[in-house]
Amino acid sequence: MNTLYGFLLTTIAGFSTMLGTILVFHKKNEKILICSLAFASGVMLCVSLTDLIPESVNLISTKYNTIPMILICLIFIVVGILLASYINIKLPIENKKGNLYRVGVFSMLAIIIHNIPEGIATFLASTSNMSLGIALTIAIALHNIPEGISISVPIFYSSNSKKRALFYTLISALSEPFGALLAYLFLSRVVNDVIMGSIFSIIAGIMIYISLYELLPTSLKYNYKKITIMFFIIGIIFMYINSIIF
Numbered sequence: 001m002n003t004l005y006g007f008l009l010t011t012i013a014g015f016s017t018m019l020g021t022i023l024v025f026h027k028k029n030e031k032i033l034i035c036s037l038a039f040a041s042g043v044m045l046c047v048s049l050t051d052l053i054p055e056s057v058n059l060i061s062t063k064y065n066t067i068p069m070i071l072i073c074l075i076f077i078v079v080g081i082l083l084a085s086y087i088n089i090k091l092p093i094e095n096k097k098g099n100l101y102r103v104g105v106f107s108m109l110a111i112i113i114h115n116i117p118e119g120i121a122t123f124l125a126s127t128s129n130m131s132l133g134i135a136l137t138i139a140i141a142l143h144n145i146p147e148g149i150s151i152s153v154p155i156f157y158s159s160n161s162k163k164r165a166l167f168y169t170l171i172s173a174l175s176e177p178f179g180a181l182l183a184y185l186f187l188s189r190v191v192n193d194v195i196m197g198s199i200f201s202i203i204a205g206i207m208i209y210i211s212l213y214e215l216l217p218t219s220l221k222y223n224y225k226k227i228t229i230m231f232f233i234i235g236i237i238f239m240y241i242n243s244i245i246f
Contacts, residue, residue, distance in 0.1 A: 006126035007180055009137040010119050014176025016141035017111070017169055020148020024156040024165045031227065033157050034219050037103075038228040040150035041215035042235020044207045047143050050243045052204035053077070059197030076198045080205020084110060088214070103214050104154030108168045110206045111147050112175040117199045119179020120187060140176075142242045146235065147172070150215060 023036060053073065060069045088106055118140060126133025148169050156165035183191070219228045 002127045002130070003184065005130060006123040006133065007177065007184075009126045009133050010122045010180035011177045013122055013137045013140040013144060014115060014119060014173045017115075017144040017148035017151075017173040017176075018166075019145045020150070021152040021166055021169050023149060024152050024162050028157065030222060031224060033153060034222050034224050034228055035231045036149045036153040037215045037219035038231035039235040039238075040107075040146045041211045041219065042232040042237075043143055043146040043239045044150070044215070044235075045211040046236045046239035046243070048204040048207045048211070050240060051143075052200045052207070056197040056200040056204065059193040059200070062193045064194075072194075072198065073201045076201035077205040077208070080202035080207075081209045082205075083202065084206040084209035085213075088209075100154045100218065101158035103218050104151050104158065104165075104168065106214060107147075107150040107154070107210060108172050110210050111151065111172045113206060114147075114203045115144075115172060115175040116179035116182070117196065117203065119176040120183040120191065121196065122176070123180035123183045124191075139242060143239060144173075144176075146238075150210075154218075 023032060026032060056073050056076075057069060060072050064072065087109060088102075091102060091106055091109075122133065122136050122140060125136050151172055152165040152169045155168050156162060159165070216228070216232060219232075222228075
């Protein structure tokens with residue numbers, strides 16, 4: 001029964017990403033695009049700094065003392081940033097769709113990488129402690145919504161295709177229960193705190209890169225810089241409050 005609840009909670013957390021697609025059903029508006037990109041950027045940066053990195057520190061510190069733990073975290077954060085940079089350089093996107101389409105596809109790839117270990121963690125937590133699993137599911141669901149925005153809005157605005165925006169977001173949503181499936185079939189006996197901590201540091205590096213080098217700069221290219229900064233800050237505050245509550 002706990003296994004069933006684990007899959008159910010992980011699926012709920014993953015599919016909350018689809019709520020971020022609601023903006024593609026609104027008439028196109030440049031300000032919506034700008035606000036969405038800036039808000040998602042703030043959320044991703046805050047998730048990295050207040051959630052992923054602290055969780056990585058906690059996990060790695062179970063096996064290592066302070067200095068090695070800090071070095072391991074920093075090394076894997078840099079690995080994440082370099083990996084994201086490499087993927088961005090090598091990402092084959094048609095030029096006619098422009099940079100905005102690239103941002104959406106790149107966000108999708110990064111969030112898939114993010115959601116798989118997140119699904120593993122949610123499944124393992126839910127099967128061992130139901131209350132912890134529910135709290136974790138709510139927290140993940142809240143930050144998955146703006147992650148869905150970061151995929152669907154750029155894809156829709158660059159390709160003018162709701163179906164494509166929905167499909168790409170759905171792929172990222174499915175990666176969370178896929179992580180739960182991996183945990184159930186293979187990883188529950190293999191994954192340890194150091195491995196999960198290292199993975200979280202890599203993901204933090206990837207999401208910092210997306211936030212500061214993709215989403216925020218793309219939003220700033222438009223002539224609404226005050227709105228961009230305001231929604232960037234709102235995204236940070238939203239995620240910070242979420243981290244305090246849950």
